[in-house]
Amino acid sequence: xxxxxxxxxIGSISTKGVIIDKNNHxxxxxxxxxxxxxxxxxxxxLKSLEKQFKKDEYEIxxxxxxxxxxxxxGVVLDATVVKNEITAHAVGTTTFYxxxxxxxxxxxxxxxxxxxxxxxxxxxxxxxxxAAGTGSFLSSxxxxxxxxxxxxxxxxxxxKNPTNIAARCTVFAESDLVHKAQMGHKKxxxxxxxxxxxxxxxxxxxSKGKRIASPIVFQGGVxxxxxxxxxxxxxxxxxxxxxxxxxxMGALGVAILAxxxxxxxxxxxxxxxxxxxxxxxxxxxxxxxxxIICVYKDNKxxxxxxxxxxxxxxxxxxxxxxx
Amino acid sequence: xxxxNVGDSMTKIGIPKALLxxxxxxxxxxxxxxLGCEIVESEETTxxxxxxxxxxxxxxxxxxxxxxxxxxxxxxxxCDYILIPRIATFCDREIVCTRFQAVYDxxxxxxxxxxxxxxxxxxxxxxGFSEQDGFIKMGQELGKSKKESxxxxxxxxxxxxxxxxxQIKLQKEELKKDNIKILLISHPYNTYDNYVGKPVVDFxxxxxxxxxxxxxxxxxxxxxxxxxxxxxxQWTYNKELVGAIEMYKDQVDGIVIMSSFPCGPDSLVxxxxxxxxxxxxxxxxxxxxxxxxxxxxxxxxFIDIIKLKKEEEHEKSKN
Amino acid sequence: xxxxxxxxxxxxxxxxxxxxxxxxxxxxxYLTPPPITKKTLEIGSKYSPDFVxxxxxYNLGCYIExxxxxxxxxxxxxxxxxxxxxxxxxxxxxxxxxxDFTFINFGDSEITKPTKIYEKMKQYNPNLTIKHLxxxxxxxxxxxxxxxxxxxxxRENVGFEEEEGTLDSLYEAMLKEFRTVRSYKSLKKxxxxxxxxxxxxxxxxxxxxxxxxxxxxxxxxxxxxxxxxIEKWLAKRGIVVTRKxxxxxxxxxxxxxxxxxxxxxxxxxxIGATGMDTIKEAEWLAKHNYDGIxxxxxxxxxxxxxxMPILERISEDYHIPILYFSFDSQTSEIxxxxxxxAFYDMIExxxxxxx
Numbered sequence: 003x004x005x006x007x008x009x010x011x012i013g014s015i016s017t018k019g020v021i022i023d024k025n026n027h028x029x030x031x032x033x034x035x036x037x038x039x040x041x042x043x044x045x046x047x048l049k050s051l052e053k054q055f056k057k058d059e060y061e062i063x064x065x066x067x068x069x070x071x072x073x074x075x076g077v078v079l080d081a082t083v084v085k086n087e088i089t090a091h092a093v094g095t096t097t098f099y100x101x102x103x104x105x106x107x108x109x110x111x112x113x114x115x116x117x118x119x120x121x122x123x124x125x126x127x128x129x130x131x132x133a134a135g136t137g138s139f140l141s142s143x144x145x146x147x148x149x150x151x152x153x154x155x156x157x158x159x160x161x162k163n164p165t166n167i168a169a170r171c172t173v174f175a176e177s178d179l180v181h182k183a184q185m186g187h188k189k190x191x192x193x194x195x196x197x198x199x200x201x202x203x204x205x206x207x208x209s210k211g212k213r214i215a216s217p218i219v220f221q222g223g224v225x226x227x228x229x230x231x232x233x234x235x236x237x238x239x240x241x242x243x244x245x246x247x248x249x250x251m252g253a254l255g256v257a258i259l260a261x262x263x264x265x266x267x268x269x270x271x272x273x274x275x276x277x278x279x280x281x282x283x284x285x286x287x288x289x290x291x292x293x294i295i296c297v298y299k300d301n302k303x304x305x306x307x308x309x310x311x312x313x314x315x316x317x318x319x320x321x322x323x324x325x
Numbered sequence: 326x327x328x329x330n331v332g333d334s335m336t337k338i339g340i341p342k343a344l345l346x347x348x349x350x351x352x353x354x355x356x357x358x359x360l361g362c363e364i365v366e367s368e369e370t371t372x373x374x375x376x377x378x379x380x381x382x383x384x385x386x387x388x389x390x391x392x393x394x395x396x397x398x399x400x401x402x403x404c405d406y407i408l409i410p411r412i413a414t415f416c417d418r419e420i421v422c423t424r425f426q427a428v429y430d431x432x433x434x435x436x437x438x439x440x441x442x443x444x445x446x447x448x449x450x451x452x453g454f455s456e457q458d459g460f461i462k463m464g465q466e467l468g469k470s471k472k473e474s475x476x477x478x479x480x481x482x483x484x485x486x487x488x489x490x491x492q493i494k495l496q497k498e499e500l501k502k503d504n505i506k507i508l509l510i511s512h513p514y515n516t517y518d519n520y521v522g523k524p525v526v527d528f529x530x531x532x533x534x535x536x537x538x539x540x541x542x543x544x545x546x547x548x549x550x551x552x553x554x555x556x557x558x559q560w561t562y563n564k565e566l567v568g569a570i571e572m573y574k575d576q577v578d579g580i581v582i583m584s585s586f587p588c589g590p591d592s593l594v595x596x597x598x599x600x601x602x603x604x605x606x607x608x609x610x611x612x613x614x615x616x617x618x619x620x621x622x623x624x625x626x627f628i629d630i631i632k633l634k635k636e637e638e639h640e641k642s643k644n
Numbered sequence: 645x646x647x648x649x650x651x652x653x654x655x656x657x658x659x660x661x662x663x664x665x666x667x668x669x670x671x672x673x674y675l676t677p678p679p680i681t682k683k684t685l686e687i688g689s690k691y692s693p694d695f696v697x698x699x700x701x702y703n704l705g706c707y708i709e710x711x712x713x714x715x716x717x718x719x720x721x722x723x724x725x726x727x728x729x730x731x732x733x734x735x736x737x738x739x740x741x742x743x744d745f746t747f748i749n750f751g752d753s754e755i756t757k758p759t760k761i762y763e764k765m766k767q768y769n770p771n772l773t774i775k776h777l778x779x780x781x782x783x784x785x786x787x788x789x790x791x792x793x794x795x796x797x798x799r800e801n802v803g804f805e806e807e808e809g810t811l812d813s814l815y816e817a818m819l820k821e822f823r824t825v826r827s828y829k830s831l832k833k834x835x836x837x838x839x840x841x842x843x844x845x846x847x848x849x850x851x852x853x854x855x856x857x858x859x860x861x862x863x864x865x866x867x868x869x870x871x872x873x874i875e876k877w878l879a880k881r882g883i884v885v886t887r888k889x890x891x892x893x894x895x896x897x898x899x900x901x902x903x904x905x906x907x908x909x910x911x912x913x914x915i916g917a918t919g920m921d922t923i924k925e926a927e928w929l930a931k932h933n934y935d936g937i938x939x940x941x942x943x944x945x946x947x948x949x950x951x952m953p954i955l956e957r958i959s960e961d962y963h964i965p966i967l968y969f970s971f972d973s974q975t976s977e978i979x980x981x982x983x984x985x986a987f988y989d990m991i992e993x994x995x996x997x998x999x
Contacts (some may be wrong), residue, residue, distance in 0.1 A: 070978060088986035121676055122997050123990040125965055128983060207384060287679055365763025381950050385970060411913050418752070423725055427950035430911040434953045438995075447913065557732040557751035587695035587944040593729050596693040600736050610694075 006060040008269065009257025010044060010079065011090065011250075012036060012071040015110025015138060017043040018253040019051055021062065026097055026258060030054035033249055040071040041078060045274045051222075052271045062269040066090075066260035068252050070112075077297050078278050078303045084264040092116050092123045093253025095219050098245060099101060103215035106234065107251075108204065108224035110137040110172075115209040129208050137223045143179060143196055147189065150225075156191050158229025161194035174305070197229035201228050201237050216240045221248035276300060285309055335363040335552060336467060338444065339404030341396035342367045344389060345412070345425065346515035348613075351488045353408060355481035356460060360469050365404040367396040370520035374399060379613060381435055388521065388585040388611050389514050390424060406444035410459075413449035419548075419561045474485050489541075496541045500576050505532075505631055508573050510539040510566050510598075511583035521611055525583060530623055532628050537577055539569040555597055560590045564607060567594065570602055579605035579631045581624070586612040605631055646670040648746065648768075648854035651715035654680050657795075657864045658891060661787040668780035668826060670769050670833045672717065677710040680869040684709055691737050698942035698971055699863035700730055702870055707734060711743050717768075722751035723862075725917040725947055734909050742943070746770035756895060782826055785896060790835050792890040794818070794819070799840070799887060803879035804853070806846035816843055849884075854936075854991060858887040859922050861941035864971060865889050871940045871971065872980050878938075881988060888925050892984045894918055910954050918945035923954050930962035935991040937964060941987060943972035 011018040014036060021030040032050040036043045066083035067076040068090035076084035087109075095105050096118060103200060105116040117125040129136065144151040158164075165187045167179060180201050184190055219241055224230055225248040234242045247254065279298040282305075283292050296306040337358045340346060344479060346353075354364050368374070370392050373444055378395025400407050412425040429445050444466065446459030457478055464474025494519065507529055509516060516522040516538060529536055547568025551558060556573060570580065582598065584591035595608055607627040610622055650672045652662045662675040674900040678684075680702060689706025707718055718738075720731035731749035731977045738745065747769065760779060766772050780854055798811050805811055832920075856878055864870050865887065878885050898921075904914065907923045922939070927935055939955060941948035952968065959966045967987045969980065 069983075086982045086985035086989070088982065089989040120997070122993050124963075124985075124994065126986060126990065191995075206380060210380070210384065288679065291682065358771070383952050385944060387946075388950055413916075420728075423919070423947045424950065426913060427915035427919065427947065430913055430915055431953050432948045433912075434910065436956050437957060444913075535838065555732060557729060557749065559728055589697075589726050589944065589946045590729075592693050592944070593700075593726060593733050594697040596696075596733055598739060 003058060003061045005063045005175070007257045008065045008079070008262040009063050009090075009253040009254065009260060010047065010065070010075055011073050011087065011252035012040045012044065012068075012069040013087075013110050013112075013252075014068065016071055016249075017047055017069075018250050018308070019044075020129070020247075020250050020253045020257050021051055021055060021060075022254065022257045022261070024261065026254075026261075027054070028247065028250075028254070029060065031247070031250055032073055034284050036071075040075055041278050041280070043080060044075050044222075048271055048274050052274075055271075056317070062235075062261065064260040065267070065269055066256035066258075066263075068256040070153045073307065074280065074295070074297065078299075079269070081258045081260070082267055083256060083263050085256050085259055088114060088116060088126050088161075090255035090259065091221065091257065092118065094251040094253075095221065095245075095260055096121045097254070097258055099117040099217065099219055099243065102217050102219050102243075104218045106209075106220040106223040106225075108136055108200070108220060108230075109222040110138065113204055113208050113222070115204075116210055117212060118213075125150065125212060126308070127208055127210075127212060127305045132194065139169065139234050140200065140224065140227070141195065146179065146280075147183070149193065154197065155226070155228035155230070157190050158194040158197045158227075159232060161188070161190040163191055165191045165195035167192070167195040167199045194229060195232075197227065198228055198233045200224065201233040205237060212242075214238055219244055219248075221245065221251045223249055225249065236245045244251075282308075335361060336386075337363045337365050337595065339365045339400035339407040340367070341393060341407065342369065342398040342520070343393040343398060344514045344516070347408060347517045348388035348591075349357040349410070349485070352481050353483040355484040356464075356477050360464055360467060360473065361479055363465065365400065367399045370446065370518050371395070371534065372520065373437075374614065375489065375520060383554060385587065387424075387588050388613060389512070389518075390428075392514075392518065392521070393428070393614065394432070394435065398436070401436070401439055401441045409443050409445050411445055411447045411449075413447075414451040415561050416450055418559060418563070420559050420639065421561050422588075459499045470519070475521045492538075492541045493543065496537060499535050499537060500573075505534045505579070505628065505635070506537055506577040507628075508570065508577040508580045509583065510536045510540060510570060510580055512562060512585075512588075513540045513568070515583055521585075525581070525609065525620065526549045528624060529581070529628070537573055539566045539573070542569040542572060544568075546602070554601060558594065558597070560594070561588050563594045569600065570604075574602065574604050576620070577604075577605070578635065579627065581627070582606065582608045584608070584610055586610050605634075605639060645819045648717045649675050649715045649747075650717040650719060651675045651677055651707075651710035652719045652721075653677060653703040653710075654867065654869075655863060656868065657768060657791060658788065658820055658866075660819055661784045661791070661914070663823060664787060665780045665784040665824055666719070668783070669777055673711055675713060675715045677706040677715075678713065680706065680867070686971055691741065693733075695944055697945050698870060698973060699737075699867075700726070702863070702867070703730060704734055704737065708741075711738070711745060714720060714823075715745070717746040717748065719748045720751060721856060722749065725945075736783060743854060758924060772972055779828075783825065783831055785832060785842045785892075786868055787822060787825065787826070787893045789896070790831075791819075791822075792892040794839075794842070795890070796887075799879070799885040801845075801847050801849065801857075801884075803882045803884065804847045805848040806848055810845045811842060814838060814845070852883075853882060854988075854995060855885050855886065855934045856885040856991070857925065857934050857937045858885055858940070859925045859929075859937060860939045860969075861945045862894070862918055864890065864942050864945075870942070871969070872936060872977065874940065874969075874980075874984065877981075877984055878988075883988075886929065888928075889918065889921060894921055910957060915950050919947040919951045922948065922951045923958070926955055926958050926966070927962075929965045930958055934964065935995055936987060938969070938987070939966055940969045940971065943970050945970075 006021050006023055009020050016033060018033050018034045020028050023029055026166040030048055030051045034046060065079045067081045068085050068087045072084050090109055095102055100121055102118050107114045112129060113157060114126060114128045116123055141151045165182050220242045225244050231242050277300055282293045283296055283297045285294050292309045294306050294308040297304055340353055357364055374395035375392055378391040381394045382391045409429045411429045412421050414420055421523055446463050448456045448459055460478040461471055461474045526536055535624045544565050548564045550565040550568035550571040554567060560571055582595055584595060650666055651660055654677055660674055668675050684705035685701060687708050688701035692701045692704055720734060722728045722731055728751050731751035734749045762774055762777050798815060802811050821834045860874060875885050903920050903924055907920055910923055926937055955966055
């Protein structure tokens with residue numbers, strides 16, 4: 003039996019998963035919408051991965067999770083590695099592009115820049131204020147224009163004169179967009195303008211003050227948009243590398259971390275059939291009223307977190323004793 | 326670009342048309358011209374200048390500072406020196422926004438890789454640095470004698486004070502007008518900025534209002550008035566505006582307060598004004614986003630209400 | 645006559661020396677405001693101006709909670725920057741809310757000068773003598789000094805205790821006893837006893853641990869709740885945390901001229917509030933091979949915002965990573981944690997590589 007490693011990246015918008023072998027080759031992968039229910043999304047993900055997976059050849063020996071629901075899914079999958087998405091992305095990218103100096107990442111609600119020197123993260127930054135200029139921003143604008151966000155890229159490339167759109171704030175960009183559409187701007191120009199606005203917003207807010215050096219690798223869901231790629235190339239005057247698996251880079255990174263980590267734990271796809279539930283409990287230890295998240299596996303409490311102080315932790319422990 | 330005394334051999338002093346420019350431009354221009362320098366002013370604020378400035382500023386810095394950096398950067402390579410004053414205190418127990426203390430060092434570090442020279446002067450009366458000494462030091466740096474520099478300063482200061490007095494006098498005439506009079510309380514770098522304040526001023530004028538400018542006021546008197554209204558208020562520039570309200574409020578129909586987001590001193594001073602001044606009042610917060618529609622709606626309804634009230638009072642007095 | 649019930653907003657543990665000094669110079673009972681919670685910030689934000697800095701909101705929340713708990717006299721110390729004007733606006737907002745109270749505001753006088761304190765406090769206690777005040781202030785200052793030194797020690801060692809929580813509980817007990825201190829002698833005695841116990845706590849520090857400097861805006865850096873307990877988070881991961889910013893270093897032992905000289909390579913002038921301290925500290929940390937720096941402030945804090953472009957240069961020159969946090973009342977916990985985790989991974993990997 004050959005060893006295999008599962009990496010899962012659960013973001014607010016999409017859930018990504020890969021299974022790799024010991025040489026970092028992808029042997030199964032998928033990408034689907036989280037739809038506000040991470041546990042369910044992971045079950046659907048596992049179903050799809052199981053279909054691609056050769057059970058008689060490989061055996062999953064370690065699991066890594068990343069993304070905003072990393073903790074929850076880490077408990078569900080009994081992960082050996084739970085890592086934040088910045089580190090996961092950096093590890094994934096540097097594995098496949100050892101020379102990379104700059105990583106642009108634009109996901110559903112987060113965007114980040116990671117600066118790498120000699121394979122090591124030396125600096126990073128994340129978006130601060132709001133979701134302006136991220137994937138969900140583009141999706142909502144697509145809806146407004148009555149089209150699929152997937153069609154944005156090719157259409158943007160046909161524009162000769164991109165419309166100027168302010169994208170500092172989602173609300174304001176929206177009213178600007180409506181205004182420009184009513185003034186008679188062509189659809190392709192507006193779409194190209196939106197792609198440009200995403201890039202301007204990114205460069206002004208996320209990567210402000212950071213020295214962008216080549217090679218630049220661009221990833222995250224928005225990296226699939228050729229209009230945004232083109233706008234990035236124009237703004238940075240450099241070539242932008244987009245890996246065919248750019249959308250999976252976080253999952254790949256955390257799978258690699260799980261491989262590098264010595265710890266191994268058996269994993270079974272049958273976890274899809276187990277019932278997981280989460281419950282938010284208000285701690286009444288003080289006026290903070292921390293919402294403690296309790297995770298139940300087949301109605302048994304297996305973990306909890308969310309307390310800011312020890313008062314909550316005691317409650318947590320008592321609970322654990324009870325079950 | 327506005328140029329004075331065009332000539333190639335003269336030292337060119339670049340002046341960013343932002344922040345304290347609107348308070349001191351007569352002083353600066355007269356002083357440097359008197360010393361035989363050429364003045365290079367940056368152009369009026371445009372969207373482009375703001376967006377350049379936004380690139381260089383910390384994201385949450387105030388709008389006025391972003392505009393300033395845009396102006397400053399536009400002067401690099403166009404002059405021998407760029408003037409940056411450093412202002413901290415004018416007298417005991419009075420301060421200014423710390424940004425005016427920091428701007429020299431922030432600019433220096435922000436543009437560390439760019440090639441340009443800064444001409445600065447320090448006003449920190451509490452620490453023993455007077456404006457006069459600062460100007461003499463600048464004159465000497467430009468190769469002039471102490472005596473020449475002092476004379477130029479005294480002359481320039483006189484010109485600035487005379488200009489200010491003239492403005493106050495002209496405003497007195499405006500106060501006699503019969504139409505709706507609006508007192509505009511805002512820092513001069515917002516009020517007179519082509520991109521920020523001018524649209525507001527123009528809009529008010531288009532609604533047939535006379536504008537009374539809060540900064541055109543006897544400053545010393547205003548500061549005394551402000552002390553009475555708010556004893557622990559220490560920001561000199563805000564004190565003058567607060568005092569102006571006390572001095573003008575009975576002669577106007579309403580007050581428009583205009584602040585940049587997120588101005589430190591204004592964040593508290595506006596709260597004090599709203600709670601203590603009993604007069605029709607509206608507050609506008611200016612940010613990088615250039616949506617003027619919402620602002621105009623606010624102003625329009627404000628003026629409408631004032632007009633209605635005025636008509637009602639007029640009716641009453643007739644009966 | 646009824647005794648006054650006096651209260652002062654939380655800022656770290658500094659409530660305690662304030663309580664001791666006030667109890668010694670005024671005929672009053674001291675009321676510690678309830679611990680800061682989410683609710684404190686909610687109440688504070690509700691009645692605060694829109695874009696005022698977060699400490700204003702925390703202070704206001706503490707005042708309201710203190711008043712609701714029976715306080716009838718409130719103290720505001722004032723300070724440099726916006727802080728000097730806090731008091732007057734706090735008082736106005738609270739009066740407009742209908743509260744009846746006495747407000748002792750140092751906003752218009754310098755609290756660092758004992759003569760000013762005497763002038764002010766005599767209004768509230770006509771029998772107060774200079775000698776009496778001097779004694780109280782001496783005790784208060786010495787207590788702050790002890791606390792600052794002890795907290796320095798805890799920050800640098802708490803991540804390596806053999807038994808987790810020992811230092812914290814010892815310190816908590818010490819502070820509890822400090823509240824009863826009314827003489828220099830008893831302060832000395834209590835201190836000696838606890839220092840002995842703390843030195844006995846077993847610390848297993850590796851030879852070359854990860855070291856992080858903590859700098860930034862005064863209130864946010866000093867008050868654990870308002871910086872989302874970052875110091876604790878770091879300590880739990882076995883990191884030495886150094887923070888020089890505290891009352892003794894910035895008020896009692898601050899020498900502006902010396903400070904100005906120290907930061908000369910990066911700045912010519914004092915940029916206001918503790919901006920110079922931030923720069924001096926950052927350069928010190930960089931020169932002493934720290935692995936990273938965390939800079940915290942509340943949203944819109946002008947002096948610290950102005951320090952940031954200078955910090956960027958220090959980061960470039962010394963190749964030291966700096967993580968910036970700007971907190972407002974809406975900051976999300978998960979966002980903080982992700983950034984902190986990534987920062988931790990980054991400095992750990994850098995250290996690994998430079999071995």
